[in-house]
Amino acid sequence: MTSHPVIFCDFDGTVTEKDNIVAIMEEFAPDGWQPIVKDILNESISIREGVGKLFSRISSDKRDEIIQFVLTRSKIRDGFQEFIDFTKKENIPLYIVSGGIDFFVHPVLENKIEAEQIICNGSDFSKEFIEITWPNACDDKCTNDCGCCKPSVIRRLEQKYPHSQKIVIGDSITDLQASKRADVVFARDYLIEKCEENSIPYTPFETFFDVIHALEKKEVRS
Ligand SMILES: [Mg+2]
Numbered sequence: 717m718t719s720h721p722v723i724f725c726d727f728d729g730t731v732t733e734k735d736n737i738v739a740i741m742e743e744f745a746p747d748g749w750q751p752i753v754k755d756i757l758n759e760s761i762s763i764r765e766g767v768g769k770l771f772s773r774i775s776s777d778k779r780d781e782i783i784q785f786v787l788t789r790s791k792i793r794d795g796f797q798e799f800i801d802f803t804k805k806e807n808i809p810l811y812i813v814s815g816g817i818d819f820f821v822h823p824v825l826e827n828k829i830e831a832e833q834i835i836c837n838g839s840d841f842s843k844e845f846i847e848i849t850w851p852n853a854c855d856d857k858c859t860n861d862c863g864c865c866k867p868s869v870i871r872r873l874e875q876k877y878p879h880s881q882k883i884v885i886g887d888s889i890t891d892l893q894a895s896k897r898a899d900v901v902f903a904r905d906y907l908i909e910k911c912e913e914n915s916i917p918y919t920p921f922e923t924f925f926d927v928i929h930a931l932e933k934k935e936v937r938s
């Protein structure tokens with residue numbers, strides 16, 4: 717590697733093995749949320765609008781139950797702790813950039829990484845129903861209404877780490893725009909298809925041991 721890396725790693729389906737938002741809806745939302753997910757997937761509404769709508773169906777007093785639910789069911793991908801240790805040893809800044817919501821993302825990552833390294837959406841439980849807040853919304857260069865805008869986050873942090881090699885790790889469509897801005901992409905699942913379609917070089921991975929190994933051996937496609 718020529719320049720020092722900085723890592724932007726997705727959360728749902730990347731750090732955790734499965735997606736949490738849909739699981740939360742299945743468990744806690746009254747029926748009628750499914751068409752909203754469909755609308756998000758076929759892009760007839762933005763991710764920000766859709767995620768806001770989904771959570772607005774759930775009563776604020778479910779907060780602690782949802783946290784327990786996510787903590788109980790979420791399985792962390794193999795090698796994640798070792799990966800964190802590796803980035804510390806190598807002095808590589810690591811950010812978890814997630815379209816998830818703070819109240820369940822932070823507890824899953826507690827005692828693993830610092831809160832400052834987690835970039836995600838926010839939440840407000842002061843009203844009857846859950847309200848999602850958007851501290852990382854799109855900057856003026858993005859018109860996708862992402863919610864947590866990964867390319868905007870990268871643009872912002874690029875200024876903190878000028879000339880660094882940007883590494884993106886992810887699994888799905890929300891990582892595509894970030895992957896276009898990356899120097900190195902680690903992809904699994906649907907993001908592999910999207911990288912192929914867009915001719916973005918990527919290194920496939922299944923566990924974080926694969927990522928550590930590739931970074932140690934400098935066996936990355938870029
Ligand atoms: Mg994901």
Ligand SMILES: [Zn+2]
Nearest residue numbers: 854858862865
């Ligand atoms: Zn955006």
